[in-house]
Amino acid sequence: MPSREDILAFIADNPGKAGKREIARHFGIIGAARIPLKRMLRELSDEGLLERRQKRLLRPGDLPPVLVVSLVARDRDGELLGEPVDWDDDTGPAPKILVLTARGKAPQPGIGDRALIRLTDADEGEADYTGRVIKVLEKRQDAILGIMRARSGTHPPYLEPVDRKQRELDIDPSDLKGAEDGDLVSVQVTRTGRYGAPRASIVERFGSMKSEKAVSEIALHSHGIRHVFPATVEQEAEEAAPVATLGKREDWRQIPLVTIDPPDAKDHDDAVFAEPDDSGENDGGHVLYVAIADVAHYVRPGSALDREAHMRGNSVYFPDRVIPMLPERISNVLCSLREKEDRPALAVRMVIDQNGRKIAHTFHRVMMRSAARLSYIQAQKAIDGVTDEKTETLLDGVLKPLWDGYHALKKARDAREPLELDLPERKIKLKDDGTVDHVFVPERLEAHKLIEEFMILANVSAAETLEKKKTPLLYRIHDASTPEKLENLKEFLSTINMKLPSSGGLRPSVFNGILAKVKDTPEAHLVNEVVLRSQAQAEYAPQNIGHFGLNLRRYAHFTSPIRRYADLIVHRGLIRALGLGNDGLPEGIETKLEAIGAEISGAERRAMLAERDTIDRLIALWMADKVGAEFSGRIAGVVKSGLFVRLEDSGADGFVPASTIGLDYYRYDEGSHALIGDKTGETYQLGDQVTVRLAEAAPFAGALRFEVLSSGRVAKNSRRKTGAKPRSPRKRAAAKTSKASARRTSGKKKR
Structure with missing residues (x-):
């Protein structure tokens, strides 16, 4: 008989492969000798030295050869890391498994997926085990x-x-x-x-359910957004490197950089300053400074903080709270450019001429000290002549030079002609109890545009530097419209007697020309909506195709590493390319950037959907006690089954089923984005103003159902029969009542 130690050693050498039969065969145990072997194995199991899993014997903590893992992160080389789905936390922290993806055209998993894997004998490097994907599994909802x-x-x-x-x-x-x-x-x-x-x-x-926290929780759950930091991540944040000292950094603490943010912002990751270029070689030119929080100093590749940031991809913003990408100690303390406090930063110094064209730029790793924390409204008021105690001292030396620099940048923007859509964004003001107070569209100030232009130029500079240094990066790309979308846009424009060029490459200026023609007309909102829908969606990728909307040949996100993982990758690329430290982009990461770009692009889309869903649910809750009330709105979407209407006062969206619009039969005309009545020719088109009554509010779904009260318009070339006219709102309401009654009677007869 083998000893207990011999049996345990054999099982350790064959994890997940050893059962009673394999042990007996290996040690040559036959016949009656199997009885004491069985007794020995039972004793080892009773003592907790062995575990039985599906006729296989394992040591506690050993993994079976085939198991299901949850893909939770990537290591510093960009490889996927997984954890066993079925793991007893009482045995200690779950082991990390380096997960190698399947070869060929098999589905490639990403962070957040589950996969069936087979353990291999390959070198696992930083991980405890290595496995290869057998099959990518559907995600399971635990709660x-x-x-x-x-x-x-x-x-x-x-x-x-x-x-x-x-x-x-x-x-x-x-x-x-x-x-x-x-x-x-x-x-x-x-x-x-x-x-x-x-x-x-x-x-x-x-x-x-009436509170914002509860409503946003539904969105987090529905879209699978991580919102609780694991204990290891929180601990690493608390034990993060102490606040950076000057060391080899350049000292920029005497430059009066200022942060300009919303008044309720808790993290401040960008600061700006501008001054006239006094070099004597650039008359009317300016020197612009943009300093960005040095997140790379605290969040190192492959760390628990880094893995969690990668999984989240970005921060998610709800009306009354933020689900941050990084723990509060990192985002709101160590990396927030607080007023009058020293902070490490990665900064860019840019020289522009009097027309806003960039002449040169350089990147620097610095120590800075914010001269002031300002809000957009506060800075704008100061420029408009209404200063307060803080802005009065900053007006001449800081704010006016910033605006001078912005006016030069605006010339360059106007010459570049990026896409200029005019679609105001709705915001929700909450009460103290988390319920909706009112919905509004905030004013777009020149201060907002100033920060936007400074950041765009800094992002362009980052992309140019990394490209020149041949350092891998994630570009922010935006493709041109597809031929199918352009054809749909062309058909729509023809319905309002406008044309879209049928050949040649379209540039943003072509769309801007169309938008300029309808500005301040009833069709303005309609055309802006349709042009927006004709555009592609921006994303992150290591292959550059340019940014169509901004009309830029190269563009990369650099200015918000606190809230976007793509920016942190760009920071690390600059550190590596320019030799600014040992915490730059790891070697070999370039082969993984395509997968990383796809993952964080997906995270961005999930965040946008969660934010939109939360706003829709909050508004539906707010409107629930207004059933029966009448509102003015505009048709924001048209489909075969009905109309989407957006209310003018609140921006609330609701649906009008086509079956409730009078007694006519309405056909969907895709080219004109309209529903057209068969008999009357009555037309409801995208962008039309309508009067509606709120018929139903479904807060859980974030849905409102309207009844349209106003008549549609009749096109000159309509096919309506002679004498057929659209009904008045009163007759329309009566027709709906009659129609509903007819449906109920018909239903009773069928039953």
């Missing part, structure tokens, strides 16, 4: 989000899931976590069976 509903008597409460595809669940009443009827909660299923409703226990209570 279910919904509204807790109370029942009468002794019946347990139940969960009304936010996702309508989910079944209702009974909730264990023994531990409600303080949840009350109508609260948003997340639950874990604890019992399933063939009979009766499954049972679940509450994991977390988020509070009343």
Whole structure:
């Protein structure tokens, strides 16, 4: 018989492959001798030295040869790292597995995916194990989000899931976590069976559905956005390198850089300054300075902080809170360019001529000290002649030179002619309890445009430097419109007697010419919407195709590394290219940049959808007590099934089903973005002003349903029958009542 130590050594050498039969075969144990072997294996198991998993024996903590992993990060070389999905935290932290992707055209996994892998004997480097992907699995939803509903008597409460595809669940009443009827909660299923409703226990209570926190929680859950930092990440943030000292950095603390941000901003990652160019060789020129928080100093490649930032991709902004990419100590303390405090920064000095064209630029790793923290409104008021105690001392030496530099940059922008869409963004003002106070469109100030132009020029400078140094980077690219989208735009413009050139490469200036022709006309909003829909979506990629919307040949995001992972990669590239430290971009990362660009582009899209969904749900909650009220709006979308209407006062979006528009049958005309009545020729087109009544509000879905009250217009070339006329709003309402009654009667007969 082998000794206990011999058996344990054999199992260690064959993890996941050794069962009782394999052990007996290896040691030549046959016949009756198998009985004491079986007894020995049972003793080793009872002592906790062995675990049995599907007829295989493992040491505690060993992984089976085939397992499911969750892909959680990339290492400093850009390779995927995974953790076992089924791991007992009591045995210690989950091991890291270097996951090699499948060869050929098999689906390639990314961060956040789950995959079935087979462990290999390859060198794992930084990881504990190495495995190769067998199959990419569908994502599994561990927690279910919904509204807790109370029942009468002794019946347990139940969960009304936010996702309508989910079944209702009974909730264990023994531990409600303080949840009350109508609260948003997340639950874990604890019992399933063939009979009766499954049972679940509450994991977390988020509070009343009327609060912003609860509403945004739905968006986070629906779009799979990470919002809780793991303990290892928080610990690493707390133990991050101390605030950087001057060392080999250039001392820029005497340059009066200022931050200009929204008044409620908590992190300040960019500061600016400008002065006249007194070199004597650039009459009327300016020297512009942009300093950006040196996040790369604190977030090193391959660290827990870096892996978490990569998984998040970017910060997510809701009306009353931010889901940050980096923990608060990094984003709001160490890397925030606070007023009168020394902070490390990566900065660019740019020289422009009197027409705003860049003559030269250089990058520097510096120590800076913000001279002042200003808000957009505060800076704008000072320039407009209304100073306060702070801006009065900064007006002549800081603010006026900044505006002089901006006016030069504006000349260059006007000459470049980027795409100039006029589509104001709606904002929500919340009350103290997190509910909606009102919806508004903020004024776009010259101060906003100033910061935007300084940042664009800094981003261009970063891309040019990395390209010149042949250093890999992620470009911010924006492709031109596809032929299909251009053809749709051309058809639409023909309905309002406008033309789009049919051949040759289109530049943004062509679209701007169209927008200029309709400016201050009833069609202005309509045309802006359609031109926007004809454009491609911007993304991150290591291959440069330029940025169509900005009309720039090369462009990379450099100015917000606190809230965008792409910017952190660009910072590391500059550090490596210019020899500014040992914390730059790792060698060999270039082969992984395409996958990283796709991952963070996806994270950006998820964040945008989550932000939009939250606003839609908050507005639906706000409008829920206004059912029956009438509003003025504009048609913001047209599909076969009806109209999307955006209200003028609040910017709230709702849907008008085509079946509720009078008694005519409305056909969808894709080219003109319109619904056209068969009999009357009555037309509802994208951009038309309409009067609607709120018929229904569904806060969970973030949806509003309207009834249109105003008549459509009749085109001159309509096909309506002689004598057929659009109904008045009063007759239209009566027709709808009659139509609804007819549907109910018909339904009763069918039943």
